[in-house]
Amino acid sequence: MEAEKIYREILRKRNLRSTRHRTAILAELEKSRFPVSAEDLFINLKEKNISISMSTVYRVLDTLVENGLVIQSNLPGANKAVYEVNKKEHHHHLICIKCRNMFSVEGCPLSEYEKSLENRFGFSVKGHTLKIFGYCNECNKV
Ligand SMILES: [Zn+2]
Ligand SMILES: [Zn+2]
Structure with a gap:
């Protein structure tokens, strides 16, 4: 659970409450080789038996993007955004x-x-x- 501790610390530094969903999403994005869409994120979390709704995924992503922890990019020609951890x-x-x-x-x-x-x-x-x-x-x- 070392990684989870790191995410809790990152969230704390931004004065964000660390919730199970926030740390799970950060962990999932961190692990991914390339930026992922909210839908793929949702599927990956479901596969890990993490109970989360699609709207929560969007809400958590919005919060993480607003606080500069996650970067949102739009692929040209595709009408979906992808997300990745904001590595400095x-x-x-x-x-x-x-x-x-x-x-x-x-x-x-x-x-x-x-x-x-x-x-x-x-x-x-x-x-x-x-x-x-x-x-x-x-x-x-x-
Ligand atoms: Zn290809
Ligand atoms: Zn450059």
């Missing part, structure tokens, strides 16, 4: 245009580029997002 480290996304899965990539190759833009345009860079589209390893096999 900056990262990028690979988006498969076939299965619509989104994979997080740690690390960033753009800091030199940002510096050169600052020099060239006298522009003070505060951040960027980068989404890379293509076919994932699984979809490449088909």
Whole structure:
């Protein structure tokens, strides 16, 4: 139950009451290799015999997003949002245009580029997002 203790601590720091549902959802998102939709989250929790309703999943996700613990992204062309734990480290996304899965990539190759833009345009860079589209390893096999 080590992980659960960590989530309780994270919630406490944000002055959020730690509820069974909040820690379960954080744990589930943390475990996932890629961002998941609320529906998939709901199914995964049900499979673990955690009793939760779809509306509670949405409510908990909203709270976690509002408090910066979880990031919500919308996949282009798909009308559903996906969620992932907000790791403080900056990262990028690979988006498969076939299965619509989104994979997080740690690390960033753009800091030199940002510096050169600052020099060239006298522009003070505060951040960027980068989404890379293509076919994932699984979809490449088909
Ligand atoms: Zn794919
Ligand atoms: Zn970056």
